[in-house]
Amino acid sequence: MRRLARAGVASCVALAIAFGLVYFVRTVDELGDDAETHAATNYDDREFAGGNSLVVDKRALYEARAVIPEDGDYRLVPGPRVEGATELTEQYIDQYARYFLMPRRPAPDAEWIICYGCDPAGLERPATVVWDNGAGISILEASD
Amino acid sequence: MRALLGLVAYNAFLLAVGIAVLAALRGWRSWSDLARCAGLAYLLGVGLVGVALTLELVVGVPFSMATLLLTGAGLVVVALTLRAPLARWRPSLPPDRPGGLGFVTLAFGLLVVVCLEALFRAGRLAGLSAWDAWAFWVPKAKAIYFFGGLDEQFFRELANPTYPPLLPALEAGAFHFMGSADVVTLHLQFWFFACGFAAAVAGLLAPRVSPFLLWPFLLLVLVAPRVAGRNLDPQADFLLDYFFALAALLVALWLVEREPWLLASACLLMAAALLTKREGLMLVACLVAAAFVGSWRHRRYAWPRLGLAAAVALAAAIPWRIWFSSRDLTGELPAAGALALFDHLDRAWPALDSALTALFDYDLWLVILPLVVVAVLLAYVGGARVIPTFALALYALTTAGITWALWAFTELELPFVQDEGVNPIVRLSGSLVVASAALVPLLLDAAWHGSDGPAEDRS
Numbered sequence: 302m303r304r305l306a307r308a309g310v311a312s313c314v315a316l317a318i319a320f321g322l323v324y325f326v327r328t329v330d331e332l333g334d335d336a337e338t339h340a341a342t343n344y345d346d347r348e349f350a351g352g353n354s355l356v357v358d359k360r361a362l363y364e365a366r367a368v369i370p371e372d373g374d375y376r377l378v379p380g381p382r383v384e385g386a387t388e389l390t391e392q393y394i395d396q397y398a399r400y401f402l403m404p405r406r407p408a409p410d411a412e413w414i415i416c417y418g419c420d421p422a423g424l425e426r427p428a429t430v431v432w433d434n435g436a437g438i439s440i441l442e443a444s445d
Numbered sequence: 446m447r448a449l450l451g452l453v454a455y456n457a458f459l460l461a462v463g464i465a466v467l468a469a470l471r472g473w474r475s476w477s478d479l480a481r482c483a484g485l486a487y488l489l490g491v492g493l494v495g496v497a498l499t500l501e502l503v504v505g506v507p508f509s510m511a512t513l514l515l516t517g518a519g520l521v522v523v524a525l526t527l528r529a530p531l532a533r534w535r536p537s538l539p540p541d542r543p544g545g546l547g548f549v550t551l552a553f554g555l556l557v558v559v560c561l562e563a564l565f566r567a568g569r570l571a572g573l574s575a576w577d578a579w580a581f582w583v584p585k586a587k588a589i590y591f592f593g594g595l596d597e598q599f600f601r602e603l604a605n606p607t608y609p610p611l612l613p614a615l616e617a618g619a620f621h622f623m624g625s626a627d628v629v630t631l632h633l634q635f636w637f638f639a640c641g642f643a644a645a646v647a648g649l650l651a652p653r654v655s656p657f658l659l660w661p662f663l664l665l666v667l668v669a670p671r672v673a674g675r676n677l678d679p680q681a682d683f684l685l686d687y688f689f690a691l692a693a694l695l696v697a698l699w700l701v702e703r704e705p706w707l708l709a710s711a712c713l714l715m716a717a718a719l720l721t722k723r724e725g726l727m728l729v730a731c732l733v734a735a736a737f738v739g740s741w742r743h744r745r746y747a748w749p750r751l752g753l754a755a756a757v758a759l760a761a762a763i764p765w766r767i768w769f770s771s772r773d774l775t776g777e778l779p780a781a782g783a784l785a786l787f788d789h790l791d792r793a794w795p796a797l798d799s800a801l802t803a804l805f806d807y808d809l810w811l812v813i814l815p816l817v818v819v820a821v822l823l824a825y826v827g828g829a830r831v832i833p834t835f836a837l838a839l840y841a842l843t844t845a846g847i848t849w850a851l852w853a854f855t856e857l858e859l860p861f862v863q864d865e866g867v868n869p870i871v872r873l874s875g876s877l878v879v880a881s882a883a884l885v886p887l888l889l890d891a892a893w894h895g896s897d898g899p900a901e902d903r904s
Contacts, residue, residue: 302826302827302828303827303828303895305826306823306824306826306827306828306892306893306895307827307892307893309819309822309823309826309892310658310823310827310889310892310893313816313819313820313823313885313889314657314658314661314889316812316816317661317662317664317665317816318661320665320811320812321556321661321662321664321665321668322556324665324668324669324670324811325556325559325560325664325668327668328560328563328667328668328670328673329559329560329563331673331674332563332564332566332567332673333563333566333567335567335571336563336566336567336569336570339567339569339570339571339572340570342570342572346572347570347571347572347629348572348629349572350571350572350573350574350579351572351573351574351575351576351578351579352579396580396604397579399584399599399602399603400579400580400583400584400587403584403587403588403591403599403626404587404591404592406598406599407602
């Protein structure tokens with residue numbers, strides 16, 4: 302039985318070495334491709350990364366960062382009116398904005414409003430457009 | 446470059462804490478012995494600092510660079526203070542074996558280094574693509590970094606509010622050392638975790654098993670497609686797997702060697718696992734149960750000690766549970782209750798089928814789990830009993846635990862056909878695959894020698 306067990310051990314080791322070497326070459330190759338892809342990415346795409354699948358216009362969130370103070374609040378109102386929106390935009394843009402704009406906080410009564418495809422006329426408070434990309438995304442500041 | 450240097454400093458800080466812990470629990474005989482244990486020391490430091498930061502956050506200690514450094518310094522002082530009282534439980538360490546690294550170690554070690562180097566280059570400029578990473582893991586870390594604690598708003602509104610904050614706390618620590626919330630360079634923190642795990646497994650097994658058994662399986666796990674492709678994602682899955690796998694290895698070694706430092710180290714890593722993800726509770730429970738099964742023949746000696754280790758680990762997790770329970774945050778258990786699965790018996794077989802399909806998926810994990818099955822059988826055939834019984838119980842119980850999770854969370858669609866990127870079963874099954882890097886060499890060694898005992902008992 303000991304001989305059988307040792308033969309089995311040798312077989313397992315051989316199998317592990319075979320698969321390990323084959324996939325070592327493949328893994329190093331693929332990781333190298335990933336490294337090249339990441340290095341070729343521009344700064345914006347690298348910063349947005351996963352958000353590229355739903356943000357549509359990066360300028361909107363960059364502009365929001367610029368105008369909303371770090372200790373400020375904002376309200377993101379999604380809607381269906383964004384040109385070029387993906388199937389993920391309306392449902393998840395608030396989550397992505399929450400991550401991207403931190404330490405700014407989402408708040409229901411915030412002075413700053415990011416209208417992501419919403420109808421600005423339907424906002425509860427009158428607001429002044431601070432930035433507009435002309436394709437359904439705008440940043441507004443509520444008027445008192 | 447500043448961020449990268451800051452991250453290096455951070456991980457040196459974690460290593461320093463871990464070395465102090467190692468000094469208290471085990472000590473080292475020589476500089477080469479310390480170098481060999483550096484990976485384990487590093488992950489002990491990660492685990493202990495993570496647990497300490499989590500407890501501090503729960504009680505409301507403001508999170509800052511100052512408290513981070515003071516925490517580390519405090520842990521070092523405590524560890525070194527305990528060094529003398531713990532002296533009688535430290536092992537008498539054997540002298541280093543003569544001769545340097547053999548050809549097999551050098552060759553495979555070089556392959557592992559090349560693999561890790563490629564991983565570094567891939568992660569160096571990676572963006573935050575993983576959905577869960579930007580949806581809640583990194584935002585929680587940012588909240589701790591920016592607001593100095595468990596911000597009530599963000600920790601209530603972000604997804605999975607009951608997930609423990611160990612990883613976000615560690616990430617926030619990385620942000621402080623880097624000087625900003627650099628989510629690109631953050632990927633390399635997970636590279637350090639991966640390196641630490643590989644070094645820990647190699648360091649623990651090198652004096653105990655043949656390099657022919659150690660290195661091929663370590664390399665095989667590192668190059669498994671799912672491991673190589675996702676272990677730099679700033680999520681908690683692989684960190685949990687590393688804690689679990691190392692704890693399992695340490696428990697397995699303790700079952701045959703009975704050195705107290707092995708169980709104490711496992712206890713610390715189990716506490717860290719409990720505070721990394723909610724699945725940590727399931728994994729640690731399976732690990733402890735498997736240890737009880739594996740030590741049946743020596744239960745009068747082992748069971749009280751295992752029970753104590755489990756109780757200490759669990760005690761570290763209680764404050765967090767009190768924190769989220771007191772705020773009525775839910776999601777820890779299935780919505781219909783843990784036992785509601787008996788109302789959905791039709792899900793039992795699809796759940797088990799999905800779990801086994803994920804575990805044996807070649808495109809994810811290659812032939813690792815089939816090799817585990819063979820290794821357990823060979824260990825029994827060879828005449829070993831403790832190690833294969835422990836391993837069999839661990840894999841069986843954890844598979845049952847994964848099946849329970851799929852069965853009980855009735856909102857999960859079964860059978861699972863979704864992409865592996867959004868498939869929770871894949872994440873759950875990773876723990877057993879990563880543990881295989883540590884346990885398969887031990888099983889095959891037991892099969893080869895025909896016994897479980899320490900090498901010196903085999904003459």
